[in-house]
Amino acid sequence: MKRVIVGLSGGVDSSVAAYLLKEQGYEVIGLFMKNWHDDSVTISDECPWLDDSNDAMLVADKLGIPFQTVDLSEQYKERIVDYMFNEYEKGRTPNPDVLCNREIKFDVFMKIALELGADYVATGHYCRKGTIEKNGKETYQLLAGADDNKDQSYFLCQLSQEQLAKALFPVGELQKPEVRKIAAEQDLITADKKDSQGLCFIGKVRLPEFLQQQLKPKEGVIVEVPESNQAYHKTTPAFSTKKEELAYLAEKSNYALTDGKVVGKHQGAHYFTKGQRKGLAVGGTIEPLFVIDTDVTENVIYTGQGKNHPGLYKKALFVANEEVHWIREDLALQVDQSMEVSARIRYRQELQKATLHQVDFGMYVEFEKPQSAIQEGQFVAWYQDEELLGSGVIS
Structure with missing residues (x-):
């Protein structure tokens, strides 16, 4: 019997993943990752880790599989939270969920699982794994989940061949309603539990407040750049090479205060991301304002009216x-x-x-x-x- 350690998160997907593996004859062990215990920034009671670990424990109990909790909060803070603060400070927008899979679930967690004698690590992700023979060796494929609406392959886009070799995704072939149905039939406590929202493992977080723990508020101006700005009406130059053309197409716009008019104030450019509409608190425009760029050095937010603004x-x-x-x-x-x-x-x-x-x-x-x-x-x-x-x- 091959041993599989399932990352039981306290949600319905990982619960059903554990059930399916047990049905397939694997020796299954449930492991809950405790990655966060600062409730000061989570919204109300959305997803505090305690409820989740209790639900995971009850599922393990129901399935008759061993269960334990591992505390990875130190590694999580170091590799995910600190990285996030650092990226926001530079005016970039990180994706903690992708990193969490690469750095925590399929690295730190996987190493613990392998030390516990696991042959595989399983999660409740909606994606599939394929295997092909190439030049006499096995190559692993990461395939989209069968449920188009829930496909989570994007979140695993940083996995390596070594990580995929040891990974299993038992719910990848199923549709979400089927997963809930299985959970209900097996009388699992997570059958009707809402899908968790927000940051991987932290739950629903008020992002500005979360960022304010490290990044201090700093008042600056919001500038509206009109569509008539000459930057949007330049004639495209002639290119001698494809590389020149690509560099031109990918080039970042550089805005200055003179490109528009000041329409409001903000508490820190590093709290905003490109494409953001909420939180600007500027009224009186025909169409809503969208962030088209942030300048964290000068602490200026550049915006444009409407979701079709050329600056976007x-x-x-x-x-x-x-x-x-x-x-x-x-x-x-x-x-x-x-x-x-x-x-x-x-x-x-x-x-x-x-x-x-x-x-x-x-x-x-x-x-x-x-x-x-x-x-x-x-x-x-x-x-x-x-x-x-x-x-x-x-x-």
């Missing part, structure tokens, strides 16, 4: 070489090679047609259609059909 859109983005990550290392591009893919720049975004272009210092992702609110610090993930091939941090 770009056709290409860049990922530096050290941030390019291939799950399918065998398909990694060499310099001057390109590849047609589908890509997304955030979870839940529909896949967009794009082309990868590998250059000497990194990779450009060129989209067929302009994309809204491309945020530095977020992850772009690229797919072919339903397989996620790789990802990178947007520079």
Whole structure:
């Protein structure tokens, strides 16, 4: 009997994952990760870790599997929370969920599981794992979950072949309603439990308050940049190479106070991200204002009216070489090679047609259609059909 350690989170997906593995004849052990215990920043009673660990324990008890809790809060603070503060301080927008999978669940947690003699680690993610034979060795594929509405492959876009080799995703073939039905039939306490929202393991957090713990408020101005700004009406230059064109398409706009008019004040540019609409507290515009850029050095937020404002859109983005990550290392591009893919720049975004272009210092992702609110610090993930091939941090 192969031993599988399931990351029991106290939610319905991991509960059903544990049940299915037990049915398949594995020796199953439930492990709850305690990653956070500062309730001062979580909203009301949304997802305090105590309730979750109790639910996980009751599920383990019901399934008749051993259960224990591991405290990873130190590693979580170091690798996730500190990283987040650091990124926001630089005016970038991190994705803690992607990092949490790479750094905590499939690294720290996986090492503990393997020390406990596990053959595999399982989670309740909606994605699937494929295996193909290539040049006489097994290569693992990360495939989208069967439930289009719940596919979570994007959150696992930074996994490696070594991590995938030891991973199992038992609910990946199922639709969410089927998972709830199984939980109800097995009388699991989590059957009707709401899906957790907010930061991986912390729960619903008031982000500004969370950030204010480290990043001090600092008053600055909000500037509205009109669509008539000449930056949006330049004629496109002639390019002698594709690389020149890509650099032009991916270039970040640089705004100055003279590009618009001051329409309000804010408490810190580092609390805002590109594409954000809420929290600006500026009225009197025909269409709502959206953040088109933040300047954390000068502490200025640049905004534009309406979700079609040209300041929100770009056709290409860049990922530096050290941030390019291939799950399918065998398909990694060499310099001057390109590849047609589908890509997304955030979870839940529909896949967009794009082309990868590998250059000497990194990779450009060129989209067929302009994309809204491309945020530095977020992850772009690229797919072919339903397989996620790789990802990178947007520079």
